[in-house]
Amino acid sequence: MxxxxxxxxxxxxxxxxxxxxxxxxxxxxxxxxxxxxxxxxxxxxxxxxxxxxxxxxxxxxxxxxxGLASLRRAPLVASYQPLMQRLARTSGDTVYLLVRQGDYTICLHREDGPYPVKVFSTRVGDARVLGVGVGGMAILAGLADEDVQRIHAQHQAAFDAAGLGDAAFRRTIARTRRSGCAEMLDTVTPGVGGVGMAIANAEGAPFAAISIASIQPRMQAPRRAELAALLARELSAGSGGC
Known part of the structure; x- marks a missing residue:
C-alpha cells in the first residue's frame, strides 16, 4: 500500500x-x-x-x-464563488468553475441563475478531456502548440465524438486564441451553447476556467458576445481573493 x-x-x-x-x-x-x-x-x-x-x-x-473532495473546499472555490454568483444573477444562466487536471478538466462548482430552464450537461465532479466544453477549450487554447497537438492526438476520439473533428478543432482553437474567449453552440451537448474564459496563474499559464451555459435559443451570436464581454469584465476586476 x-x-x-x-x-x-x-x-x-x-x-x-x-x-x-x-x-x-x-x-x-x-x-x-x-x-x-x-x-x-x-x-x-x-x-x-x-x-x-x-x-x-x-x-x-x-x-x-x-482529490475532488478536498478541491471542493479549496481556496479557488471560495475565491471565485462571489464572482460566479454575480455572473449567474446577471446572466440568468448556469455558471461553472473548472480546474485543469492533466489532460482533463474537473468541474469544481456551479451556480444556477434565475432563468427557469436549467442546463445540467455538467455536474460537480464531472471530468472531461481538456477542450471538450467551452471552459476546457479556453484553457487548451492558452497552452503551447505542442501541448495542444499532443492532447488532440491522444484524445482524438473524444474530440470527434463532441463534434470537434480536425477542421472544427483547429478553427475553434484559432478563434479562441484571437478573441480570448471560447464559444460553442450545439457542439458538445446538443441544444446547449456557452462561452468560457481561462484563469491564469502568476506565471500566465491557464489552470482553470469559468463558463456560462444555457439552451441554444439563448446562446445565439449576439448574446454570446455580450456574455463574453461580461466574463472579461468580471475576471478583469478579479475574484476578490485570488
Whole structure:
C-alpha cells in the first residue's frame, strides 16, 4: 500500500509532462519488477494512465476525482464563488468553475441563475478531456502548440465524438486564441451553447476556467458576445481573493 502511494506521489509531481518507468524507479528506489507491477495495477484501476505515444505515466481520472473532495473546499472555490454568483444573477444562466487536471478538466462548482430552464450537461465532479466544453477549450487554447497537438492526438476520439473533428478543432482553437474567449453552440451537448474564459496563474499559464451555459435559443451570436464581454469584465476586476 505504501509503495503504491509512493508511486502516486511521484506521478503527481510529474503530471504535466508525464514520467517514464525508468524515472519512476529512480525516484522511488523500487525494484523494476515491483514498479512495473504497481504501475500496471494503477493503470488497470484508472489511478494512473499511460500515454501510448510517449509511454509516460500520469495520474489517472480516478485519482483526480478522489482529490475532488478536498478541491471542493479549496481556496479557488471560495475565491471565485462571489464572482460566479454575480455572473449567474446577471446572466440568468448556469455558471461553472473548472480546474485543469492533466489532460482533463474537473468541474469544481456551479451556480444556477434565475432563468427557469436549467442546463445540467455538467455536474460537480464531472471530468472531461481538456477542450471538450467551452471552459476546457479556453484553457487548451492558452497552452503551447505542442501541448495542444499532443492532447488532440491522444484524445482524438473524444474530440470527434463532441463534434470537434480536425477542421472544427483547429478553427475553434484559432478563434479562441484571437478573441480570448471560447464559444460553442450545439457542439458538445446538443441544444446547449456557452462561452468560457481561462484563469491564469502568476506565471500566465491557464489552470482553470469559468463558463456560462444555457439552451441554444439563448446562446445565439449576439448574446454570446455580450456574455463574453461580461466574463472579461468580471475576471478583469478579479475574484476578490485570488
Amino acid at each position: 505504501r509503495r503504491s502511494l509512493l508511486v502516486l506521489r511521484v506521478l503527481g509531481r510529474h503530471q504535466e509532462e508525464g514520467i517514464s518507468v525508468t524515472d519512476v524507479i529512480a525516484q522511488t528506489q523500487l525494484e523494476r519488477s515491483t514498479a512495473h507491477r504497481l504501475l500496471t495495477c494503477l493503470v488497470e484501476e484508472r489511478f494512473a494512465e499511460r500515454d501510448p505515444l510517449t509511454r509516460r505515466y500520469r495520474l489517472g481520472i480516478d485519482a483526480m476525482q478522489m
